[in-house]
Amino acid sequence: MTLSPLAPDSFPRLPSISGVELGTAAAGIRKSQRTDLLVAVVAPGTSVAGVFTQSMCPAAPVEWCRRIIETGDGTARALVCNSGNANAFTGKAGEVSTELTAVTVASILGVPADSVFVASTGIIGEPMPDDRVTAAIPGLLSGLATSESGGWEQAADAIRTTDTFSKGAHAPVPGTGASVVGIAKGSGMIAPDMATMLGFVFTDLGIAPEILQESLTASVNKSFNRITVDSDTSTNDTVLLFATGAGAEAPIVSTDDPRLSAFQGALEAVTLDLAQQIIRDGEGATKFVAVKVTGAASEESAAAIARSIANSPLVKTALAAGDANWGRVVMAVGKSGQPANRDKLAIWIGPEQVAASGTVLDGYREGAATAHLALDEIEIKVDVGVGDHEATVWTCDLTHGYIEINAGYRT
């Protein structure tokens, strides 16, 4: 697979997180011989939080994770993730496979099965080869290594499907000795054949589970929920956040703790970085596009308008061509159904203002807009003239490459 033209230069150097051990294996779930299984074992007492797909037809592992978070005590001991098979639309057998995977890990580690989180990504509707997973687990668990930079990259690599590069990010938590590290995969917002969005984030801070969940939900809303490749939604999307508490810092047990906002900032930086890397790996993408909406009635409304623009096939094909077709932007604002004042609408393409007061600006220079659209990283800004809230959504262009990748026969 050709590396995305928008890929970062290299995988970042990621710090070790105390209380996280990693292992990967080539278990033979994928057809090609490459790593396809990741295990992360976390220290006793690790808090966990999760955000999952909105799909009404979620995969078995999503239902498993959701259930053990709802019924559990907020702690986790391990994560198992395979690529190559999504274990989605696999009926009762899929549920059994997921449980078998968790139980296998739990019995070797001597921990409860409901402390083992499971995620899968890959082809939909094919039986999960759980015998290969369970056969690989003992070796994996006996060969775990502490998390250090090479280990994170191997972990990120094991969960890839159509991704053209491995995705990792980190941020220190200012004023503490702790860090946040995350890995992710995703390239189409989903190609159910092979893709889905997974994000696994770890910190060595200790944080009470209910506080951790609020932190994760808030940060996902500003990152993974603000990106779109093709508007499609996976059956398997999963973001999990583990707080091991194995670092030197005392745990955060109150929302009054001043370190919480420092942690939140670091978490948001990591999730946004990972989310933007997914866009940089969008199927067929040649441009990284920020769509910023200002002047909206609420932040949610601003995000909905930005998403309408970012999802519009007509806007996305115009961007692919470098065509300053702002009429399509107006169309997409209109179709969002959100409050907008047509006669106050203003549009910018990069630094060039195109329209004001609901019509094209006198002196608008199409050449300047076209020059901006020739860049790899572009910005569309729209002020909808009804309030003072704003939001940004990130997307990519819609190209022949997308059709090429997604209109191929399954092989």
Add this chain to the structure above:
Amino acid sequence: MTLSPLAPDSFPRLPSISGVELGTAAAGIRKSQRTDLLVAVVAPGTSVAGVFTQSMCPAAPVEWCRRIIETGDGTARALVCNSGNANAFTGKAGEVSTELTAVTVASILGVPADSVFVASTGIIGEPMPDDRVTAAIPGLLSGLATSESGGWEQAADAIRTTDTFSKGAHAPVPGTGASVVGIAKGSGMIAPDMATMLGFVFTDLGIAPEILQESLTASVNKSFNRITVDSDTSTNDTVLLFATGAGAEAPIVSTDDPRLSAFQGALEAVTLDLAQQIIRDGEGATKFVAVKVTGAASEESAAAIARSIANSPLVKTALAAGDANWGRVVMAVGKSGQPANRDKLAIWIGPEQVAASGTVLDGYREGAATAHLALDEIEIKVDVGVGDHEATVWTCDLTHGYIEINAGYRT
């Protein structure tokens, strides 16, 4: 422009509608020298009904029509429609242009301005050359012809933009001497550069305006609102229905009139035929696709699920490739957010059942499904297992041709 491979063999022979006179002209609104202006003058006492775009940023003519329907007495005397310029996002000047057009027609005909309906389709955000419209109107009005088959085709031709063929349809009203005739345009569900969906339908029955509006709303919900090319929504979408009452039949003034259901059937046949012709002219379309959802909680829910499948870029690219990728169908059911029982889900590709009880069917023959997908006209059926309501949405595949048409520079 190459004729769509899904185009009908020919424009249908359409009957004359008493009380409708037609005229077309090349007014120079479009860059190329071709007809771009249509006037239809209807008999005194003609009832009118309309359905318009849901866009929050509608074009000036849409606002004009909406207003004269709301404030008027339910009758109309003329329709003026231009192609080449949408008069959308043109600020106050756009409103003045629309009114000027209506007033010009009204003053020559000696009728109130608010009995003259205006529609526009074409490029967004460029000033409307209303001087060319008003200059062409006197000649047009002095040269009107009764509506007969050739006239309908010319009328359908004058409102085309990116359409590769003219669209017309008709149906007799059983048990009466009356007919319903309609013309339409549209190829992308919208390409705001040049396209939008317009439908103009005429009958020689007389029908009270409030009854006519109910009839039109019901029939649009089952036809124009059940098609999608690319999920995008025009600023200009307009469907108008005129009932001249100039035929031999007594008017329908009560919903108890037994002829009303016959009329409704004819109207629905005409609007569905026109809507399906728009799909047959979908930008880059190579396949005409019916997506049928059964077993839903309500008809609206069934339609929402069908629309989610029909709009999914991943489903549409798979159909373009003839790939029986039913996993993407599951994904699209899931992302609709509508009630569905994953473990009762059943899927058919043409006559071949693919999945039952939430997993792939034993004995499913992928070859048979692939053979169906090689046809020009294909059907995807999904039973979501929660109720007994159903709906069908029509769409087309997503091909390199769509990218080609929409990623070109404006010229």
